[in-house]
Amino acid sequence: xxxxxxxxxxxxxxxKAALSELGEMAAAASGPAEVxxxxxxxxxxxxxxxAEGLAIGGQDCHAKASGAxxxxxxxxxxxxxxxxxxxxxxxxxxxxxxxxxxDVRAKCEAxxxxxxxxxxxxxxxxxxxEASNTLDIIGGQLAKSIPDGATGHNLxxxxxxxxxxxxxxxxxxxxxxxxxxFMRARLEKRFGEGVGRSxxxxxxxxxxxxxxxxxxxxxxxDGALVGGASxxxxxxxxIIEALNASAG
Ligand code: PGA
Numbered sequence: 155x156x157x158x159x160x161x162x163x164x165x166x167x168x169x170k171a172a173l174s175e176l177g178e179m180a181a182a183a184s185g186p187a188e189v190x191x192x193x194x195x196x197x198x199x200x201x202x203x204x205a206e207g208l209a210i211g212g213q214d215c216h217a218k219a220s221g222a223x224x225x226x227x228x229x230x231x232x233x234x235x236x237x238x239x240x241x242x243x244x245x246x247x248x249x250x251x252x253x254x255x256x257d258v259r260a261k262c263e264a265x266x267x268x269x270x271x272x273x274x275x276x277x278x279x280x281x282x283x284e285a286s287n288t289l290d291i292i293g294g295q296l297a298k299s300i301p302d303g304a305t306g307h308n309l310x311x312x313x314x315x316x317x318x319x320x321x322x323x324x325x326x327x328x329x330x331x332x333x334x335x336f337m338r339a340r341l342e343k344r345f346g347e348g349v350g351r352s353x354x355x356x357x358x359x360x361x362x363x364x365x366x367x368x369x370x371x372x373x374x375x376d377g378a379l380v381g382g383a384s385x386x387x388x389x390x391x392x393i394i395e396a397l398n399a400s401a402g
Contacts, residue, residue, distance in 0.1 A: 156354050158187035158401045159377035160394045162384025168193050176205040178387035183207045185398035192241050202236025211239030217260035229268035240265050243275045243299055245316045255298035263301045266308050273310045280317035289336050296340050306352025312379040318359025327372050330357050334374035363392035370400035
């Protein structure tokens with residue numbers, strides 16, 4: 155059985171005062187679902203110290219272990235600060251920083267070398283969906299951005315349609331199920347049934363308390379990667395609770 159995962163991506167939001175949200179989130183993390191918060195890098199160490207029972211993650215790391223890369227953060231630095239996870243390949247990184255699958259793959263290897271678990275994001279644009287290219291795009295991203303050596307322990311994949319991120323638009327449950335079943339099949343084919351079945355698959359893009367329950371009922375959805383609705387405990391706790399309920 156895969157442990158459900160409710161992951162919050164705070165993006166470039168949150169000053170020290172935001173750490174006060176973590177207490178209630180940690181209290182909600184006593185159920186069957188694992189709860190992960192990825193705050194901005196400035197808060198990773200403090201969040202890891204403050205939040206017993208929550209997993210903490212970074213939102214990106216450099217592909218190199220150290221060196222002359224001003225402003226960048228290595229996977230080992232995140233791990234040293236108390237992070238257990240790192241999000242890689244988010245569409246905002248792919249767009250804002252021109253990251254491609256090859257970059258994501260190199261970062262993933264660096265993260266694994268440092269002992270971090272990776273939440274690796276894939277997703278199609280609206281144009282790609284409208285041209286019926288969604289599964290081709292997702293298949294290509296999975297093939298090119300995941301290195302060899304994936305396991306159910308070191309990899310989580312998040313399906314995040316770009317057009318659903320921060321827009322309030324959500325795919326139908328059939329559309330989510332189609333992509334998640336496809337990703338499961340691709341992972342089983344490449345890594346073998348055992349590993350392929352053990353990698354957790356998250357849906358991300360405008361997940362809210364009001365739609366979480368129906369999304370968590372979709373086949374091969376093992377949780378969510380949540381942006382805006384993870385910033386406040388009042389929004390994120392009901393999502394954690396819906397995931398706990400779906401775990402039975
Ligand atoms: P959103 O962001 O929940 O605000 O749509 C999701 C994400 O980008 O991870």
